[in-house]
Amino acid sequence: MSRVVYGALFAVAFFLIAERTTVCLANESTGPEAVIRTLVRANAELDMPTISRFMAHDADITSYTIGGRKYVGWPEFEHDMQEEFSSVAKLEIPITELKVWTKGTVAWFTMELDYIRYVGTGTDQRKTVLPLRESGVLEQREGRWVLLSWHESLRNMQL
Numbered sequence: 001m002s003r004v005v006y007g008a009l010f011a012v013a014f015f016l017i018a019e020r021t022t023v024c025l026a027n028e029s030t031g032p033e034a035v036i037r038t039l040v041r042a043n044a045e046l047d048m049p050t051i052s053r054f055m056a057h058d059a060d061i062t063s064y065t066i067g068g069r070k071y072v073g074w075p076e077f078e079h080d081m082q083e084e085f086s087s088v089a090k091l092e093i094p095i096t097e098l099k100v101w102t103k104g105t106v107a108w109f110t111m112e113l114d115y116i117r118y119v120g121t122g123t124d125q126r127k128t129v130l131p132l133r134e135s136g137v138l139e140q141r142e143g144r145w146v147l148l149s150w151h152e153s154l155r156n157m158q159l
Helices: 002-026 032-044 048-053 074-087
Strands: 062-064 070-072 090-092 095-103 106-119 126-141 144-154
Touching (some): 032 048, 032 090, 032 126, 070 074
Antiparallel strands (some): 062 070, 095 106, 106 126, 126 144
16 A cells, blocks of 8 residues: 555656646746747837847848838848837737747747737827737857747738
C-alpha cells in the first residue's frame, strides 16, 4: 500500500513540477512572444524608443503594411510611425490571437489584432477600428530577440 501512495505522490509531484515548468516557459519575459507583445504595447503607448530597441535596423530588411506600403530598412518605418503617433490622440491595440513558433535562433508568428485609432478630442473625437492580420519573423541576436520583418493586411472589415 505504501508503494501505491508513494507512486501517487511522485506522479502528483511530477505533474506539478512539469506544469510549473510549462507555465514558466510560456511566460518567459524575454522570449519571442514577449517581444511581440512588448512591440504591440509600445505601439499603443506611442513609445518609439521601445519599438526601436526590439526591431532590427538592417538596411535591407523589407516589410509590408496596409495600403500597399512597403518599408525597406528602419528610417522609412520610423518616419511613418512618428507621423502616425503625432496624428492620433490615442491608440488601443488588443491582440485577439497570437501564435509563435521557434527553431533555434529564429521565430515566426501569426497574429490578429484590432488597431484602434482615436483622432481628435471631446465630442469631435473619431474612432476607427482596423482589424489586422500579421505575420513576421524574429531573430535572436546577441541573446536578444528582435523583429526582422513582418507583413500585415486587413481582415474582413465590418462596415
